Amino acid sequence: MIKGFRQIALLTMFSRVLGMLRDMAFAYFLGASGLMDGWAIAFKIPNLARRLFGEGAASSSLIPVYTEELQRDKYQADRMALTVATVVFVLLTGVVLLGEGIIWGYYRFFSIYTGTEMKLALSAIMLPYMILICVVAILAGVLQANKHFFSPAAAPIVLNVFIIGSLCLSGWVFAVQPSIQVLVVAVAVILAGVVQLLIQIPALQVKGIRIRPAWQIRSGAFKKVIVLMGPMIIGLTVTQINTLADDFIALWFSGSAEKGSFFVFLDNQIRYPLWEGAVSQLFYSQRLYQFPLGVFGISLATAVFPVMSSDAAKKDFGAFCRTISRGLRCTIFVALPATVGLVLVSRPLVSVIFERGQFTANDTSITAATLCFYTLGLCGYFAQQVLARAFYSLQDSKMPARSAIIAVIVNVILNLTLIWFLGTGGLAAATAVCSYLQVTILAFVLRRRLSGSILEGLAMAFVKTAFATLCMAITVVVALGLLKSSADVFRLLLAVPLGAAAYVLMAKLLHIEMLSLLTGFGAGKRSRSNTKCD
Numbered sequence: 380m381i382k383g384f385r386q387i388a389l390l391t392m393f394s395r396v397l398g399m400l401r402d403m404a405f406a407y408f409l410g411a412s413g414l415m416d417g418w419a420i421a422f423k424i425p426n427l428a429r430r431l432f433g434e435g436a437a438s439s440s441l442i443p444v445y446t447e448e449l450q451r452d453k454y455q456a457d458r459m460a461l462t463v464a465t466v467v468f469v470l471l472t473g474v475v476l477l478g479e480g481i482i483w484g485y486y487r488f489f490s491i492y493t494g495t496e497m498k499l500a501l502s503a504i505m506l507p508y509m510i511l512i513c514v515v516a517i518l519a520g521v522l523q524a525n526k527h528f529f530s531p532a533a534a535p536i537v538l539n540v541f542i543i544g545s546l547c548l549s550g551w552v553f554a555v556q557p558s559i560q561v562l563v564v565a566v567a568v569i570l571a572g573v574v575q576l577l578i579q580i581p582a583l584q585v586k587g588i589r590i591r592p593a594w595q596i597r598s599g600a601f602k603k604v605i606v607l608m609g610p611m612i613i614g615l616t617v618t619q620i621n622t623l624a625d626d627f628i629a630l631w632f633s634g635s636a637e638k639g640s641f642f643v644f645l646d647n648q649i650r651y652p653l654w655e656g657a658v659s660q661l662f663y664s665q666r667l668y669q670f671p672l673g674v675f676g677i678s679l680a681t682a683v684f685p686v687m688s689s690d691a692a693k694k695d696f697g698a699f700c701r702t703i704s705r706g707l708r709c710t711i712f713v714a715l716p717a718t719v720g721l722v723l724v725s726r727p728l729v730s731v732i733f734e735r736g737q738f739t740a741n742d743t744s745i746t747a748a749t750l751c752f753y754t755l756g757l758c759g760y761f762a763q764q765v766l767a768r769a770f771y772s773l774q775d776s777k778m779p780a781r782s783a784i785i786a787v788i789v790n791v792i793l794n795l796t797l798i799w800f801l802g803t804g805g806l807a808a809a810t811a812v813c814s815y816l817q818v819t820i821l822a823f824v825l826r827r828r829l830s831g832s833i834l835e836g837l838a839m840a841f842v843k844t845a846f847a848t849l850c851m852a853i854t855v856v857v858a859l860g861l862l863k864s865s866a867d868v869f870r871l872l873l874a875v876p877l878g879a880a881a882y883v884l885m886a887k888l889l890h891i892e893m894l895s896l897l898t899g900f901g902a903g904k905r906s907r908s909n910t911k912c913d
Contacts, residue, residue, distance in 0.1 A: 390528075390529065390532035390533055390536070391532055391535070391673055391674045391677070391678050392674045393536060394532070394533075394535040394536045394539060394673075395670050395673050395674050397536060397539035397540065397543065398535075398539050398666065398670075398673075399666070399670065399732060400539070400543055401539050401542050401543050401546070402663060402666045402732070402733070403732055403733060403735075404542075404543055404546040404547060404550075405418075405546065406663065406732075406733040406734075406735065406736065406737070406738040407550075407735055407736035407737065407738070408546060408550045408557060408560060408736060408737065409557055409560075409561070409659075409737060410656075410659070410736060410737025410738045410739065410742065411656035411659035411660050411663070411737075411738060411739075411742040411745075411746070412655070412656055412659065412737060413494050413635060413637075413655045413656065414494075414497065414557055414558065414561060415656070415658075415659040415662070416494075416630065416633075416655065416656065416657075416658040416659050417494060417497045417498040417501060417561070418501055418561045418564070418565075419626065419658050419659060419661075419662040420498055420502075420626060420627075420630060420658060421498055421501030421502040421504075421505055421565070422501070422505055422565075422568070423623055423626055424478075424502060424505075424506065424509070425505050425506060425507075425508040425509040425512065425568070427619055427620075427623055428471075428508075428509040428512060428513055440604050440605075440607035440608040440771065440776065441460060441463055441517060441520040441521070441524075441604055442520050442523060442524045442684060442685060442688050442771075443607075443688040443691065443692070443771060443772055443774055444459070444600050444603050444604050444607070444774070445459065445460055445520070445521060445524045445600075445604075446524050446685065446688045446689060446692055447600075447688075447692045448600050449524065450692065453587075455598075455600070456600075457521075457587075457588050458593050458595055459595065459598060459600045459601050459604070460517065460520075460521045460588075461588075461590070461591065461592070461593035462593040462594060462595045462596060462598070462601050463517055463601065463604055463605075464514050464517040464518060464593075465592045465593050465594060466594075466596065466601075466605075467513055467514065467517060468510060468513075468514050471509055471510045471513055472510055474509070475506050475507050475509060475510055478502075478506050479503055479506060482499050482502055482503045482506075483503070485499060486499045486500075492637050492638070493637070494635070494637060497558065497561070500562065501561060501562070501565050504562065504565040504566060504568075504569070505565045505568050505569065507569060507572075508568050508569055508571075508572045510572075511569075511572030511573060511575065511576055512572055512575065514576060515531075515534055515572070515575045515576050515579060518531075518576075518579045518583060518590075519531030519534065519579065521583065521586075521588065522579065522582055522583065522586070523681065523684075523685060524685055524688075525586045526685070527582055527585075527586065528681070528682070529582070530578055530579050530581075530582040531579070532678075533578060534575040534578065534579070537571050537574050537575050537578065538568070538571040538572075538575065540571075541567045541568065541570055541571035541574070542564055542567055542568065542571070544567070545563050545564045545566075545567035546560070546564055548563075549563040549564070603774065606776075607771065607774060607776045608776070620783070620787055621786070621787060621790045621809070621810045621813055621814075622661075622665055622810060624787070624790060624791055624794060625661055625794065625806040625807070625809075625810060626658050626661055626662070628791075628794050628795065628798065628806060629653055629657040629658045629661055629798075629803060629806060630657075630658050632651055632652055632653050632657075632798060633651055633653040633654055633655050633656075633657045633658070634650070634651030634653070634654050634655065635654070635655035636655070638651075652798050652799050652802060653798070653802055653803065656742065657802075657803050659742075660742060660745050660746045660749055660803050661749060661803055661806065661807070663729070663733055663742075663746045664729075664746050664747075664749040664750040664753055664803075664807065665753065667721070667728065667729070667732075667750050667753075668721065668750060668753040668754050668757065671713065671714070671717040671721075671757065672757065672760050672761065675713040675714075675717075675761070676710070676713070676714070676757075676760060676761040676764050677764060679706060679709050679710070679713070679761070679764070679765065680706070680764035680765050680768050683702060683705075683706045683765065683768070684768045684771075684772065686702050687699060687702050687703065687768060687769055687772035688771075688772045690702060690772070691772040691773050691774075696829060699769075699772070699829075700829055700832070700833050700835075703765065703766075703769050703825070703833040704832075704833050704834065704835050704836060704837065705893075706765040707762060707765060707766075707833070707834070707837055708836060708837060708840040708892070708893055709893050710758065710761040710762050710765060711758065711837070711840050711841050711844050711893075712840065712844050712886075712891060712893035712894070713761065713893075714757045714758040714760075714761040714762075715757075715758060715841075715844050715845065715848050716844070716847070716848045716851055716882050717754075717757055718754050718755065718757045718758060719848050719851065719852050720851065720852075720855065720875075720878060721750065721751075721754040721757075722751050722754055722755075723852060723855050723856065723859070723874075723878075724855065724859070724871060724874060724875065725747040725748075725750045725751050725754070726743070726744075726747045726867075727859075727867035727868075727870050727871055728747075728750075728871065729743045729746045729747040729750065730743045730747075730867045731867050731868045731871055733746065745802070745803060748803075748804050749802075749803045749804050749806075749807045750807075751804070751807075752801070752804045752805075752807035752808040752811060753807040753810065753811060754811075755808070755811045756810060756811025756812070756813075756814040756815065758815075759811065759814025759815040759817070759818050760814050762818045762822075763814060763817055763818055763821075766779075766818060766821040766822060766825060767779040767821065769821075769825055769833075770821070770825065778821070778824055779821060781820075782816075782817045782820040782821055782824075783817060785816065785817070785820065786813040786814070786816050786817040787813075789809075789812075789813050789816060790809050790810060790812075790813040793805075793808070793809030793812060793813070794806050794809045797809055822834070840891070840892075840893070843886075843889045843891050844886075844891065846885065846889065847882050847885035847886050847889060847891065848882065850881050850882070850885045851878045851879070851881045851882035851885070852878075853881075854874075854877050854878050854880075854881040855874045855875075855877070855878040858870070858873045858874035858877050858878070859874050861873070862874075
């Protein structure tokens with residue numbers, strides 16, 4: 380588990396660094412503008428599919444069943460996986476064709492704003508990316524079940540390289556207008572999807588899997604995957620669904636020069652609580668809080684999932700419970716200091732990364748405040764990934780789906796309430812609150828179902844981690860204060876390394892076991908139990 384986590388985390392870290400460079404390029408060329416709002420919304424739909432399948436439903440439903448089939452017949456297991464990929468390809472092709480028809484119809488008969496027409500054009504270009512990335516995700520799940528993590532983790536790097544390249548070439552080399560530039564980037568997303576698919580093929584061939592269409596839809600294993608997949612789409616990706624709701628509510632409740640400052644509701648004129656650019660500010664803040672989530676949270680859940688699936692397939696529930704417990708302790712060890720650290724450096728961090736070109740100081744202030752609210756939910760976002768996959772390892776996708784539906788409903792209610800008091804920060808706060816709501820439900824049900832404690836050692840881990848985090852926070856505050864009059868980049872260069880060093884030192888002095896997950900030293904072996912949870 381630890382070896383797989385480190386490999387995934389390293390590649391994901393590289394991808395996220397490229398992602399940060401990508402977002403810096405977006406901020407430079409487009410800022411927090413209506414045009415950037417359009418790109419963020421248009422990319423959200425295929426990108427949500429990437430999160431649903433690349434980090435969620437397809438691989439999470441496939442891995443437990445595929446792992447179980449591998450122990451019986453590798454050939455049939457591979458055929459089942461290829462059948463899933465073929466069926467998803469066919470179904471999503473139909474969805475994309477339907478979506479393109481809806482986009483054309485709305486453009487032809489209902490569109491009245493220029494900004495809306497641009498959003499529709501970008502959506503039409505990027506929608507087919509959904510097919511490519513979902514097939515990539517299924518193949519990645521097969522590789523992960525075969526303990527190969529490199530190619531799946533490298534796929535997002537390809538996307539970032541293509542987007543950065545298209546932004547820089549179109550903006551600096553060819554100096555095209557921003558309205559043309561976003562169209563060029565949309566085409567680059569499709570090309571990236573093709574390359575992402577191609578790089579999975581050599582690794583599959585090494586594992587003895589030849590890519591070809593398959594259609595064994597009557598097999599019991601395939602039916603089990605499909606039954607699991609539907610509820611997983613909701614259960615595992617509730618955070619992404621909530622952030623998508625944030626974006627659309629921000630879009631609908633944003634005024635602009637084209638729309639005006641007020642809207643009419645029940646014959647009353649009401650001022651918009653947000654202004655054009657709010658979706659962009661949400662986008663930039665989401666990218667920052669998702670950095671630790673992607674590098675550590677998703678990587679941890681991806682690495683631990685095959686282990687939990689193997690334990691569940693062998694009916695070794697003692698080991699299963701210990702794996703969950705260890706995953707949750709890892710969550711606390713990484714997410715708690717990340718939460719405090721991001722809140723403390725939010726303002727200088729946003730300034731250093733984004734405040735140049737078309738991104739203004741006012742955009743920095745709003746984005747930093749929004750980031751703080753999103754960041755408060757980091758522990759919840761991390762724990763969601765582990766706990767949802769625990770249910771999927773048991774081939775139960777209904778409970779995570781139920782909890783997710785509750786969280787989404789509460790999120791929308793909170794969004795429509797808090798937006799009037801906190802602006803974009805209210806949308807972020809609602810998402811954070813709902814992450815803990817879902818975690819509470821999942822942990823309660825899972826603990827009762829396993830007739831044992833999945834939380835053993837969690838209290839002590841939290842106390843030790845909180846103390847180490849406090850020492851880190853004091854170090855960061857002092858470092859920021861010492862260079863109060865200096866440029867933000869120098870403040871960060873001093874505060875972040877010193878804070879990280881203080882945290883690691885205290886973790887070592889307190890003998891926090893999870894430190895080995897990052898360093899690779901002193902990693903203990905998992906003990907096994909054949910009967911029940913500890």
